[in-house]
Amino acid sequence: MSAMKxxxxxxxxxxxxxxxxxxxxxxxxxxxxxxxxLKLYPWVCGKCRREFTRENLRELTVHHVDHDHDNNPLDGSxxxxxxxxxxxxxxxxxxxxxxxxxxxxxxxxxxTFSPFGDLKKMMSDKN
Numbered sequence: 001m002s003a004m005k006x007x008x009x010x011x012x013x014x015x016x017x018x019x020x021x022x023x024x025x026x027x028x029x030x031x032x033x034x035x036x037x038l039k040l041y042p043w044v045c046g047k048c049r050r051e052f053t054r055e056n057l058r059e060l061t062v063h064h065v066d067h068d069h070d071n072n073p074l075d076g077s078x079x080x081x082x083x084x085x086x087x088x089x090x091x092x093x094x095x096x097x098x099x100x101x102x103x104x105x106x107x108x109x110x111x112t113f114s115p116f117g118d119l120k121k122m123m124s125d126k127n
Contacts, residue, residue, distance in 0.1 A: 033062060033072045033079065036072075036074070037062045037076055037081060038057075038060075038081075040076045040079075041076065041079075041080075043057060043060060043081070044081065045060065045082050045083040045086055046080040047082055047083075047089075047090075048085070048086050050083050052083075059083055059084050060081050060082070061082055061083070062079050062080075062081060062082075063079065063080050063082045063087050063090055064078055064079060065078050065079065067091075067094055
């Protein structure tokens with residue numbers, strides 16, 4: 001029984017180390033391109049044009065135009081600064097496009113059912 005407990009603890013410790021290392025690598029990568037983007041561009045959201053100061057700068061994110069977080073050219077050509085709301089909106093558009101309407105994705109058929117199509121007839125049947 002204790003051997004099984006030790007194995008679970010070992011697996012948990014190993015997983016914890018992997019997660020911590022992955023987070024640290026992501027934070028280091030983000031810190032690099034975020035700092036460069038903040039030096040290159042004015043602190044303004046590229047979509048809604050909201051301006052940022054040091055007090056609220058944490059709400060300004062770096063968006064990768066091609067959605068590839070490893071594509072970080074030194075000239076910043078793959079970045080745009082977006083507020084949290086516009087950044088979330090951009091990613092939701094990307095996900096919707098890939099899920100429902102991308103060239104390589106399957107198109108969803110238009111809805112044809114009309115729940116109130118026969119409402120007049122249903123109302124007259126009740127009377």
